[in-house]
Amino acid sequence: MDDMRLLLVGHPNAGKSTLFNALTGGHAKVGNWHGVTVGALEKTAKIGGRDAVLIDLPGIYSLAGMSMEEKFTRDYLAAHERDAVVFVSECAGVERSLPLFLALLKKGRKGILVLTKRRQFERAGGKIDPAALEKRLGAPVLIAERKGRKALKAEFAAAYENISAGTAAVSAEELLHGCYRREREGLSRADRLFCNGFFCIPVFLVALFVTFFVTFAPRFPGDLLKSGIEALFSEVFAGYAAKIPSPVIRSFVTDGILNGLGGVLCFLPQIAMLFLVLTLMEESGFLSRLAMLADGFFSRLGLNGRAVFSLLMGFGCTAAAVLTTRGLDDRRIQRRVILLLPYIPCSAKLPVFLTLAASFFANPFWGVVALYSLGVAFSLFAALLTRGKRSPAFVMELAPLQAPDPIFTAKSLLFQLKQFIIKVATVVLAFFLLSWLLSSFDLSFRFCAAEDSMLAGICGGLKFLFAPIGMGDWKIAYAAISGLIAKENVAGALNMFYGGFPYSAASAFAFAVFLLACSPCVSAIAATAKEAGWKRAILYAALQTVGALLGSYAVYFALTGGAAAIVVLSVAVVIVISGKKIFERIRSRRARHPEKFHG
Numbered sequence: 001m002d003d004m005r006l007l008l009v010g011h012p013n014a015g016k017s018t019l020f021n022a023l024t025g026g027h028a029k030v031g032n033w034h035g036v037t038v039g040a041l042e043k044t045a046k047i048g049g050r051d052a053v054l055i056d057l058p059g060i061y062s063l064a065g066m067s068m069e070e071k072f073t074r075d076y077l078a079a080h081e082r083d084a085v086v087f088v089s090e091c092a093g094v095e096r097s098l099p100l101f102l103a104l105l106k107k108g109r110k111g112i113l114v115l116t117k118r119r120q121f122e123r124a125g126g127k128i129d130p131a132a133l134e135k136r137l138g139a140p141v142l143i144a145e146r147k148g149r150k151a152l153k154a155e156f157a158a159a160y161e162n163i164s165a166g167t168a169a170v171s172a173e174e175l176l177h178g179c180y181r182r183e184r185e186g187l188s189r190a191d192r193l194f195c196n197g198f199f200c201i202p203v204f205l206v207a208l209f210v211t212f213f214v215t216f217a218p219r220f221p222g223d224l225l226k227s228g229i230e231a232l233f234s235e236v237f238a239g240y241a242a243k244i245p246s247p248v249i250r251s252f253v254t255d256g257i258l259n260g261l262g263g264v265l266c267f268l269p270q271i272a273m274l275f276l277v278l279t280l281m282e283e284s285g286f287l288s289r290l291a292m293l294a295d296g297f298f299s300r301l302g303l304n305g306r307a308v309f310s311l312l313m314g315f316g317c318t319a320a321a322v323l324t325t326r327g328l329d330d331r332r333i334q335r336r337v338i339l340l341l342p343y344i345p346c347s348a349k350l351p352v353f354l355t356l357a358a359s360f361f362a363n364p365f366w367g368v369v370a371l372y373s374l375g376v377a378f379s380l381f382a383a384l385l386t387r388g389k390r391s392p393a394f395v396m397e398l399a400p401l402q403a404p405d406p407i408f409t410a411k412s413l414l415f416q417l418k419q420f421i422i423k424v425a426t427v428v429l430a431f432f433l434l435s436w437l438l439s440s441f442d443l444s445f446r447f448c449a450a451e452d453s454m455l456a457g458i459c460g461g462l463k464f465l466f467a468p469i470g471m472g473d474w475k476i477a478y479a480a481i482s483g484l485i486a487k488e489n490v491a492g493a494l495n496m497f498y499g500g501f502p503y504s505a506a507s508a509f510a511f512a513v514f515l516l517a518c519s520p521c522v523s524a525i526a527a528t529a530k531e532a533g534w535k536r537a538i539l540y541a542a543l544q545t546v547g548a549l550l551g552s553y554a555v556y557f558a559l560t561g562g563a564a565a566i567v568v569l570s571v572a573v574v575i576v577i578s579g580k581k582i583f584e585r586i587r588s589r590r591a592r593h594p595e596k597f598h599g
Contacts, residue, residue, distance in 0.1 A: 016059070025045070042054070048154070081109070129179035310328070359503070469555075480511075
């Protein structure tokens, strides 16, 4: 019995990853934009009593497509000519996607056509006859509706048994004639509203403000849940740990485990609330309309609306957002978006911001809002500084407006939280335990105070880095460096060494600015290397870290009495940038119209 290998192919947003998850029980990322599937995602499942390897490929419009994800899919198809194609198309888009499936069949490939979103299509007045289409096409046609995994696999097994090399030699119009009808209506009232910038953008801003308020404001759900978890670790668990007779074991449990993990896990409810809102925006189709409306603004920065997706993904995870940039059309734009992403505050920075915000804002809500706004401003300023040629035309299909599926939303949220907990329970916990070991023993492995420990000796030479912002302490330097492994480590290290943040409000804000703008974690650096090469990844990380240090110095200087000097310096920078633009404009006009500049 030959191996069953099925390549899931189709337009972006057709439902490939949803089908992949349904057949394999996997958790492939699903979304309404390019770049969600960024490589060949492979998983084995039992179908029809034998092992089947399913490969989810990035979206492709045509075999001549030039975007990065289309090139990847085209090359993968060429390298795996013997594998069967499962071509996924939403019912409303069959007219546009069928020519690509026919092109694959004409190359002699075996194929199965899977139609998705049938109920939504028929509610809009559309009609499709899968049996008639299958007879004309000469290839199995399946309808992917909500059904049990067992029934879905049985249908695929039967379809695979009847699969044969494609012979369709007619056009898509001839195939669909008489067995397909789509109501050609204009935009619905909801679509017209959400495609209007005067409605959509204010709704987005209000939704963000409400989300941040409910998540971070004192005595609101996010803050109450965070306080409950903090009390669980600091009072209940720590109370039991205090009864341990051995000082070494007691320190290991209290300082090495409870302080570190408690200082990170307490932010789990607030991270969950942010992920929930982002998932709802994705699944509702709201973000694709926001991208369309933002295209005009982003084109002025040399980007396009599609960059919105990657930048918004950056609020969740920088590494994942870097990988989504493969869905952009242009390599130059991709590299610029990768450069901007570390300035977007990811969920891992949230615990650090909340730890520091209490030092410079009585209400941490305003502190977090200020830092998130500052991160976005840094990103836009970096885009302005690196602006080059005008971006190519922005073309994107709008995802349908729909009520998010509660089951899928819950599964997606639980998966994200599970990933966060696994990271805390493995990478972050291992870091805390190593930190405790190095900060609790000297070179002779005698239990000692932190100032006499191996860690103090190792990091003592780094304390000068943060002395200019009022913190000449090796513990601060170590906490900052720990963020290269995972940004959550910074909050845990501060909690382990100090039980909070012990310095002034000016130092706290300057340190927050450094963490906001410095190099991302190693996972994000690795993702950057995958997309742009190691040299560029290391260069970006180095430039961002140096820039973050200088920025933190400037912020501290301004907050402690040097505001006037900062204003003068800022004006000088603006004059230099404006002068450069004027010079480039004159040079461009001189090149186009030399007769106006020479007698």
